[in-house]
Amino acid sequence: LAADAAFWSALALATLRLSLPLILACFGGLMSERAGVANIALESYLLFSAFTAATVAHFTLSPHVGLLAGVAAAGAVGWLFATICVYGRGDQIVVGMAFNFLALGLIPILCRALFGVSGGTPALPVEARFGGIWLFAFLALAYAVYVAWMLRQTPFGLRVHAAGENPVALLNQGVDVHRVRVLAIVQGALIAGVGGACLSLALSSGYARDMSAGRGFIALAALIFGGWRPLPAVLACLAFGFTDAAQIQLQGREIAGVKWPTTLIQTLPYLAALTVLMFSRRRVLAPSAINRDLETFRSN
Amino acid sequence: MNVSVWWKNSAPSMAMTLVALIVGLGFGGLVALAVGENPAHVIGILVRGSVGSSSALAMTLFNATPIIFTGLSVMWAFRAGLFNVGAEGQMIMGSLAMLSVAYATGAASPWLAWPCVLAAGFVGGGLWGALAGWVKAYRGAHEVLVTILLNFVAFGAIAFSVVTLYRDRASQAPETWAVAPMFHLPALPVGTAHGPANLSLLLALTTSALVALALWGSVFGFRQRLVGGASEVARWNGLNVNRHIVLAMFVAGGLAGWAGLSEVFGYTFRLREGFAAGSGFMGIAVALLGRNSCLGVVLSALLFGALQTGSLALDIETEGVTREMTLVIQAALILTLASEKVFRPFLGRVLRG
Numbered sequence: 001l002a003a004d005a006a007f008w009s010a011l012a013l014a015t016l017r018l019s020l021p022l023i024l025a026c027f028g029g030l031m032s033e034r035a036g037v038a039n040i041a042l043e044s045y046l047l048f049s050a051f052t053a054a055t056v057a058h059f060t061l062s063p064h065v066g067l068l069a070g071v072a073a074a075g076a077v078g079w080l081f082a083t084i085c086v087y088g089r090g091d092q093i094v095v096g097m098a099f100n101f102l103a104l105g106l107i108p109i110l111c112r113a114l115f116g117v118s119g120g121t122p123a124l125p126v127e128a129r130f131g132g133i134w135l136f137a138f139l140a141l142a143y144a145v146y147v148a149w150m151l152r153q154t155p156f157g158l159r160v161h162a163a164g165e166n167p168v169a170l171l172n173q174g175v176d177v178h179r180v181r182v183l184a185i186v187q188g189a190l191i192a193g194v195g196g197a198c199l200s201l202a203l204s205s206g207y208a209r210d211m212s213a214g215r216g217f218i219a220l221a222a223l224i225f226g227g228w229r230p231l232p233a234v235l236a237c238l239a240f241g242f243t244d245a246a247q248i249q250l251q252g253r254e255i256a257g258v259k260w261p262t263t264l265i266q267t268l269p270y271l272a273a274l275t276v277l278m279f280s281r282r283r284v285l286a287p288s289a290i291n292r293d294l295e296t297f298r299s300n
Numbered sequence: 301m302n303v304s305v306w307w308k309n310s311a312p313s314m315a316m317t318l319v320a321l322i323v324g325l326g327f328g329g330l331v332a333l334a335v336g337e338n339p340a341h342v343i344g345i346l347v348r349g350s351v352g353s354s355s356a357l358a359m360t361l362f363n364a365t366p367i368i369f370t371g372l373s374v375m376w377a378f379r380a381g382l383f384n385v386g387a388e389g390q391m392i393m394g395s396l397a398m399l400s401v402a403y404a405t406g407a408a409s410p411w412l413a414w415p416c417v418l419a420a421g422f423v424g425g426g427l428w429g430a431l432a433g434w435v436k437a438y439r440g441a442h443e444v445l446v447t448i449l450l451n452f453v454a455f456g457a458i459a460f461s462v463v464t465l466y467r468d469r470a471s472q473a474p475e476t477w478a479v480a481p482m483f484h485l486p487a488l489p490v491g492t493a494h495g496p497a498n499l500s501l502l503l504a505l506t507t508s509a510l511v512a513l514a515l516w517g518s519v520f521g522f523r524q525r526l527v528g529g530a531s532e533v534a535r536w537n538g539l540n541v542n543r544h545i546v547l548a549m550f551v552a553g554g555l556a557g558w559a560g561l562s563e564v565f566g567y568t569f570r571l572r573e574g575f576a577a578g579s580g581f582m583g584i585a586v587a588l589l590g591r592n593s594c595l596g597v598v599l600s601a602l603l604f605g606a607l608q609t610g611s612l613a614l615d616i617e618t619e620g621v622t623r624e625m626t627l628v629i630q631a632a633l634i635l636t637l638a639s640e641k642v643f644r645p646f647l648g649r650v651l652r653g
Contacts (some may be wrong), residue, residue, distance in 0.1 A: 040444055088639030093383055093444050097584065098634035105627025106331065113335035113620045217448045224441065261464045267456030270449045277441040277449070 011245055017133050017203060019241025021046065021195040021212070023140045025219035026226075026233050027147060028078070028192025034151065034228060035184035036164035036289040040096030041081050043216030044103035045189050049074035049196025051107045054121040054207035055114060057128040063201050066128070070197035071190050078189020082182040089293045100216075108209065120208040121200075130202040136194065140234075143191050148230045160184045164287030214270065221273035225280055228287060236276070243272040313591060316640050320589065324633030331628055335620035342614065342621055349613030350606035354490055361488070362496035362562060364605025366391065366576075368504040369559035370583025371590060371597040372511050373429075373552045377443075378592050379515060380548030381528030386432055386447025387556040388580025389454030390425040394557020395564050396461055397424025399476065399571055403466070406480040417483065417565075418558070425557020426550040428454065433549025437542035443549070451580070462573050475572040485566040498566030500558075505598065507555065512594040524548055556580060578627070582608070585630040588637050604630075 025042045032039035052073035057066025081099055085092045108118035115121060130136075151157040162170040163180045170177050199215075200207045218240050226233030247268040250260070329339035350360045370387040377384035384390075401420040405413035432450055436443040466476035485499040515521035526534045527544040535541050559579055564571060582604055589603075590596025604626070611623040636643075 038442075084635060084639050087642075089641045090635070090638035093442075094588070094638045095635060097383075097385060097444070098631045098638065101581065101585075101627050101634065102631035105624040105629075105631060108624040109331060109335060109620070109622050109628065112622050118622045118624070214448070214452050217445060220445055221449065224445070261460055263456055263459035263463055266459075267453045270452040270456075274435075274446065274449045274453070277446060278435050278439055280439070280441075 007249075011242075011249060014245035014248065015238065015242045016137065017241075018244040019238045020133060020136045020140055021199050021203070021215050022219045022222060022237040022241055023144070023234050024136070024195025024198065025192045025216050026223050026237050027140075027143055027230070028074075028188040028195070029220050029223045030147065030228065030230060030233060031160070031188025031191070032078075032082075032185045033223065033290055034164045034287055035160045035181045036167060036287055036292070037082070037085050037181055037185055038092040038096070038291040039081075039185070039188070040093055040220065041077075041099035041216075042192055042219055043212055043214065044081075044096075044099040045074045045077055045192040046196040046199060046212040046216050047103040047107060047210070048077045049193035050200035050211055051111070051121070051196075051207045053197035054124060054200040057124055057201055058121055058206070061125070061128045063128055063130045066201055067130075067194070067197045070200075071193035074193025074196055075186055075190045078186045078192075079182070081189070082185035085185075086178045086181050086293070092291050104210070107207075111207075118209070120211075121206040124201070124206045128201075129205055133198070133202050136198040136202055139191075139194055144230055144234055151230070156180075156183070164289050167289050218269060218273045221277055224286075225276045240269060240272060244269045316637065316643060317589060317591065319643060320633045320636040323636040324629045327632035328625055328629040331625070332621050337618050337620050342618065342625075345613050345617050346607065346610035348610075349617075350610035356609060358488070358490040358497040360602070360606045360609045361490060361501055362498070362567065362605075363608045364601045365497075365501045365504050365562035365566075366559040366579040367582045367586050367604055368501075368508060368598055368601040369561075370556050370580045371586030371601050372508055372583075372594070373554075373556035373559075374583040374587035375590065375592045375594070375597055376511065376515070376524075376555060377548060377552040378587055379528050380524045380544065380552075381531060382433070382436070382545065382548055382552070383444050384429065384432075384447060384549065384552045384556075385444050385584065386429060386450050386553070386580070387559070387583045388576050388578070389447065389451035390428045390553040390556035391559040391576050391580050392454040392458045393428040394421040394425030394554070395560030395571060395575065396457060397421055397557070398560065399461075399466065399479065399564060402479045402483050402565075406483075410482045413482070421557040421561065422554035423557070425559075426554035429553020429556070430546050430550040432553075433546040436549070437545040458571065458575060459573070462571055462575075466571070468570070473572065475568075476570045478569045479565065483565050484569055485561070487566070496567045498562060500562040500566050503558070503561065507558065508594040508598050511555070515594075524551075556583070559583075582626075582630065585634055588634055 025046055028045055029039050029042050049070035053066040053070030056069035057063050077099065081095065084090050084095050111120060112118040151161060159170060159175055159180045163177050167177045199211055219237065222236035222240055223233050225236040247265055250265050251262045332339045332342040349356055351357050370391060373387045373390065374384050398417045398421040401417050405416055428450060432443050432446040435441050435446045462474045462476055468475055468477040488497040488499065488501060490497050515525060523539055524544060527539060527541050531541050563575065586597055586600045586604055589600040607626050607629065611626045614621045614625055615623045
């Protein structure tokens with residue numbers, strides 16, 4: 001039984017560790033989508049901030065400076081994404097995919113220019129990374145409380161909500177809808193950047209190629225499953241984090257007398273996200289102005 | 301059609317394509333400059349490495365073949381109002397299906413076996429696409445998210461196939477065993493006698509002609525475009541929009557399912573680790589740059605095939621720039637085309653003079 005207790009506490013800790021990047025990325029998606037901008041670019045936020053955080057931590061030997069740099073990088077990426085979506089009036093989904101390609105293309109080139117190899121940063125020494133995940137757990141919790149309060153109780157939060165549900169009403173109030181959307185996206189990108197830094201500075205020792213492994217997309221599935229509300233979305237992220245932790249635990253074990261191949265077990269988190277999307281009919285909860293630019297409302 | 305009307309309609313669109321190409325290559329050049337390479341030198345390597353010799357040209361045609369298929373796949377979905385980001389996974393599942401059928405029918409007559417293999421490729425990729433279409437139509441999840449997640453599952457399936465299921469134990473590298481010689485597609489007379497450009501290129505060109513015929517010359521194609529262009533009108537006219545979404549994703553997936561033909565049956569004759577490697581995603585840029593027309597897709601697939609081939613040379617011949625340059629150019633190009641609403645009025649003014 002003692003071994004069992006050790007097993008379960010290890011599983012719980014692994015769940016928390018693997019959920020944190022999901023939760024933080026999910027907040028990034030939440031801020032953007034609640035303001036009416038569909039955000040498929042979360043993956044690129046994670047990759048850019050994980051890479052920048054690891055690179056800066058490598059040169060400064062300070063995880064905290066690395067974290068700040070990662071957050072700033074994600075904020076810059078988010079600002080660019082917001083500008084092209086909102087002012088450039090590009091199709092939000094297409095622009096989002098292009099940002100993911102940009103991350104996949106630009107990072108290996110920068111990596112090779114800085115470190116001579118395109119596969120990732122060198123392993124960070126202990127003093128350049130975080131010893132635990134507690135700072136990130138605290139930031140995630142604090143932001144969860146903040147965002148739940150902010151969206152309901154502050155003028156900015158209500159404007160974000162209106163920008164996503166009925167931007168014309170907001171426009172008629174004399175509010176600059178574009179500005180609200182850009183600010184919301186950038187704020188979301190900053191918190192998602194914390195998630196990226198968590199990946200490279202706390203969950204592993206440096207940046208490795210494509211290290212987010214689709215977490216940006218799983219976070220989006222969690223956001224949808226959580227009905228675009230902060231606390232249910234966090235719970236959904238924890239559930240997906242659990243499947244990821246379970247997947248790692250299950251590798252090399254016998255289930256029902258069969259030793260399942262690792263290659264198939266590794267697909268569990270994606271299968272879990274797909275299953276959730278298949279069995280939830282939640283479209284009605286989506287912000288109604290999502291993926292529509294303001295002009296389409298004006299012409300109606 | 302009156303020539304001046306045609307010009308008025310398509311000139312801004314062609315100008316936009318040109319602008320996107322310039323911005324894409326220009327951004328690529330800036331990145332090269334930023335990592336300390338001379339952009340002119342980089343472009344020289346790209347051109348020489350892609351069309352500079354007959355073997356390079358053969359490689360370019362070989363690389364263009366799968367992205368003609370995935371470009372057509374993304375284009376079909378776009379025409380039906382859907383964004384298919386899952387061509388990568390559909391290509392993998394189609395190739396796995398073709399490989400399985402090729403193993404099973406290795407002793408049969410080629411006249412029986414080849415049609416079975418081709419059907420398996422289309423159906424295998426098609427079902428993988430249709431699954432995403434079903435979730436979109438009947439469960440309301442965005443097809444982009446669903447197809448991306450299905451891609452990751454397909455990556456697992458191919459890893460399982462090359463590492464465990466069809467693993468060639470005689471080989472050191474993770475790869476499947478080879479298909480029977482009757483499945484080897486003949487090489488085209490470019491480059492060396494062993495390809496890599498092969499007959500599947502002609503199949504890709506034929507398919508693109510057939511896709512054009514189906515989309516603009518058949519009732520089914522018209523309905524698909526109606527659902528994509530004006531789903532409310534389609535609904536009022538009694539079309540089952542949801543069923544058309546599933547069908548559209550089936551066709552899109554099926555087209556992507558054939559994308560593996562070139563590599564699996566024309567060059568390596570087996571599946572290897574790292575198969576596909578972005579060909580599906582490249583279909584997006586190809587379809588967008590090709591303006592969702594079949595001729596456009598073929599032309600931009602040739603361009604991207606050249607870019608892909610040339611950027612392999614970058615890996616070897618430059619210090620700072622890697623093959624990922626293709627992705628950077630792709631991203632800049634897509635971003636320019638996506639924000640075309642900003643450029644359009646300006647271009648219109650310039651063209652009107």
